[in-house]
Amino acid sequence: MTDIIIHCAVALLFPPLLLGVIGKTKAAFAGRVGAPYLQPYFDLIKLFRKGSVFSETTTWVFRAGPLITLSAALIAVLLIPLGHHGAPLSFSGDLILFAYLFGLSRFFTTIAALDTGSSFEGMGAAREVTFSCLAEPTLFFSLLTLARISKSLSLSTILTHPTPAIWLAAGASMLLLVGALFITLLAENCRIPFDDPNTHLELTMIHEVMVLDHSGPAFGIILYGAALKLFILGAVFINIAFPVATGNALIDWGIFIAAMLVLAVAIGVVESVMARLRLVRIPQLLVGATILSAFAMLLVLR
Amino acid sequence: MSSFADQLLVLVMLINLIMLGTSRLMFSIRAVAVQGVILGVLPGLIHPFSGHLAGITAGIILAKGVAIPYFIGGAVRKAQIRREVEPFVGYVPTLLLGAIFTALAFVFAERLPLAPEHKDLLFVPASIATLLCGFLILTTRRKAISQVIGYLVMENGIFVFGLLLTEAMPVMVEAGALLDLLVGIFVMGIVINHISREFSSIDTSRLRALKEE
Numbered sequence: 368m369t370d371i372i373i374h375c376a377v378a379l380l381f382p383p384l385l386l387g388v389i390g391k392t393k394a395a396f397a398g399r400v401g402a403p404y405l406q407p408y409f410d411l412i413k414l415f416r417k418g419s420v421f422s423e424t425t426t427w428v429f430r431a432g433p434l435i436t437l438s439a440a441l442i443a444v445l446l447i448p449l450g451h452h453g454a455p456l457s458f459s460g461d462l463i464l465f466a467y468l469f470g471l472s473r474f475f476t477t478i479a480a481l482d483t484g485s486s487f488e489g490m491g492a493a494r495e496v497t498f499s500c501l502a503e504p505t506l507f508f509s510l511l512t513l514a515r516i517s518k519s520l521s522l523s524t525i526l527t528h529p530t531p532a533i534w535l536a537a538g539a540s541m542l543l544l545v546g547a548l549f550i551t552l553l554a555e556n557c558r559i560p561f562d563d564p565n566t567h568l569e570l571t572m573i574h575e576v577m578v579l580d581h582s583g584p585a586f587g588i589i590l591y592g593a594a595l596k597l598f599i600l601g602a603v604f605i606n607i608a609f610p611v612a613t614g615n616a617l618i619d620w621g622i623f624i625a626a627m628l629v630l631a632v633a634i635g636v637v638e639s640v641m642a643r644l645r646l647v648r649i650p651q652l653l654v655g656a657t658i659l660s661a662f663a664m665l666l667v668l669r
Numbered sequence: 670m671s672s673f674a675d676q677l678l679v680l681v682m683l684i685n686l687i688m689l690g691t692s693r694l695m696f697s698i699r700a701v702a703v704q705g706v707i708l709g710v711l712p713g714l715i716h717p718f719s720g721h722l723a724g725i726t727a728g729i730i731l732a733k734g735v736a737i738p739y740f741i742g743g744a745v746r747k748a749q750i751r752r753e754v755e756p757f758v759g760y761v762p763t764l765l766l767g768a769i770f771t772a773l774a775f776v777f778a779e780r781l782p783l784a785p786e787h788k789d790l791l792f793v794p795a796s797i798a799t800l801l802c803g804f805l806i807l808t809t810r811r812k813a814i815s816q817v818i819g820y821l822v823m824e825n826g827i828f829v830f831g832l833l834l835t836e837a838m839p840v841m842v843e844a845g846a847l848l849d850l851l852v853g854i855f856v857m858g859i860v861i862n863h864i865s866r867e868f869s870s871i872d873t874s875r876l877r878a879l880k881e882e
Contacts, residue, residue: 539679654761655690658768662686665775666679669794 370452373620378444381624382594383407385601385631392635407594414587422580425482432479433581433588439472440595448523449602450623451612457523462510465522466503469555472592473499480577491576494646498561498573501653502554505547508660512544512667513607526603529610540663545608547660552604552634554653556597559638561649601630674714677707678795681829682771685802685822689767690760692752694745697818698738701825705733708828715832725843729828732847737821737854744858745814748865757874758809767802774798792833800826811872813864817857824850 387404394401403409421430445456446465477492514520516537517528534541554561557574564575578589605626612619644652684704688697709730716722756763774797783793803826806819 539676543679543683651690651761651764654764655686658686658764659683661768662679662682662771665772669775669779 370616371455374445374449374452374455377449377620377624378595378598381627382598383411383591385597385627386594388628388631389635389638392632393639396636396639407590411587411591414590415584417583419583419585422483424484425580428475429479429482429580430585432475432482433585433592435475436472437588437592437595439468439475440592440599443468444595444599446522447599447602448527448606450619451527451606451610452616452619453523453527457521459520462514462520462522462525466506466510469506469596470503472596476574476577476589480580483580485580488577488579491573494573495577498554498649498653501650501657502551505551505653505656505660506555508657508664509544509548509551509607512540512660512664515664515667526606527612529607530612531610534610537667540666541607543659543663543666545604547656547663548600548604548607550652550656550659552597552600553637554649554656555600556593558634560641560644560652563643598627601627605630674711675791677711677714678791678829681707681825682795682798682802685771685799686764686767688806688818688822689802690764692760694750694752694812694814694818695742697815698741698745701818701821702734702738704822704825705737706730708825708832709734711829711832728843728847732851733821733825736851740851740854740858741814741817744861747862748814750812750814750865756810756815763805763809767805770801770805771798774801787833792829796826796829798826799823799829802826811874813857813861813873816873817854817861821850821854 384404384407386407387402390406391401391404442456443465446454446461446468448454448457473495477495480488480492510522510525513525513528516533517525519525519528529541553559557564562573562575574593578586581589602623605623609626611622613622681704684700684707688700691697691700709726712722712729713726758766771794775794777797778794781793787793800823803819803821803823806822807816808819810816810819
């Protein structure tokens with residue numbers, strides 16, 4: 368019971384801090400002081416106090432977009448185990464639901480963008496679906512590989528199953544999976560080699576383009592949903608890449624949160640040292656990630 | 670130790686895929702050098718130590734890891750080419766084809782009647798996958814240099830297969846094969862330089878028609 372409460376509390380309150388840590392890391396690399404760690408929370412509070420402007424050409428789809436995106440992310444966060452504690456919600460086959468919750472939220476983000484009738488946002492939507500349909504197989508291959516290793520179809524078992532012993536036995540495929548998942552993590556969350564979350568340059572924007580017309584609370588919901596998505600995929604990654612469990616519930620939570628913060632720093636470092644890829648190179652990298660995960664599955668199936 | 674050898678073979682197969690996906694020639698050459706060094710280390714992991722083994726390891730690392738990349742690198746620098754510009758088949762399709770070939774290699778290796786002690790090792794699938802990837806590079810790229818690299822990768826695949834037989838393979842045969850390879854690469858380097866000097870391009874697809882004086 369306490370675990371469920373901690374799970375919900377961490378999932379609800381922690382995600383924006385990740386963005387703060389990433390921002391601070393990037394600032395440190397650039398030699399700046401940077402915004403405070405809690406800046407994303409201040410931004411969200413500011414946005415929620417504002418009023419909204421809705422274009423007259425938009426329909427209910429435009430207003431529903433952010434809400435559905437956020438609710439899909441909130442359901443998804445209930446499906447994944449955090450820090451080696453079982454998820455509050457789990458059943459056999461929930462990995463399919465998990466993957467398609469992201470699909471649903473992406474569908475509504477793009478359709479809300481198309482609803483504005485702006486050709487610019489249409490372009491962003493086209494890019495988003497193109498890249499995500501290349502990123503999705505990676506997620507599926509990785510989850511299926513882990514399902515095969517753990518012989519279960521429920522995310523709770525799949526993601527709490529990896530242990531140091533499994534790393535020693537199937538090191539190569541686990542390493543491939545970690546690589547593939549990290550690339551997916553960056554791609555799905557529009558982080559730097561794929562998309563720059565800070566840029567507002569027309570030619571290179573992907574995700575930012577689609578949310579240009581949202582304002583006030585709706586935009587706050589989108590930002591929070593994006594932070595939550597980073598948190599969810601980061602948690603999946605941490606569960607596989609850093610499978611350390613002490614058995615003591617509270618220490619495990621501490622380890623999990625520390626690992627997430629380290630991951631945020633790692634993302635910040637990647638963003639600082641890498642340039643954004645050219646648009647034509649992105650599919651190549653995504654296909655590469657898919658091949659890595661498919662290769663991992665091949666090694667496990669053999 | 671054989672599980673560590675398996676991880677190295679996974680690395681060898683990953684290098685195949687990297688080479689299929691990159692357009693930079695120097696990068697490909699370095700990748701093939703790394704692959705050669707890995708192949709040089711491998712025999713030491715699966716066979717007990719002997720003078721014969723040390724000779725093979727040193728020879729392979731010297732030839733595949735140092736000498737051959739050095740020759741090709743020199744040819745690239747002299748011909749002043751940096752990247753393969755327009756392959757016959759694009760990078761993403763060849764990468765996918767490479768992945769499919771690798772998967773097929775695993776399927777095929779399952780069906781081969783292998784000795785029971787080789788059944789669980791990755792050697793046979795890795796060798797077939799490397800062979801096929803090398804073949805893919807050889808057939809889909811335009812530049813003579815890329816084709817030489819493809820040929821090298823193919824040879825690496827054959828070598829991985831030969832690793833299982835190292836005990837039975839006399840040093841002379843091994844040395845002969847390496848020497849052949851070295852001379853082949855050397856000759857190719859000279860040929861490439863001549864092509865680039867004569868025709869200002871080393872696109873082999875233009876070398877099809879005979880020209881009458």
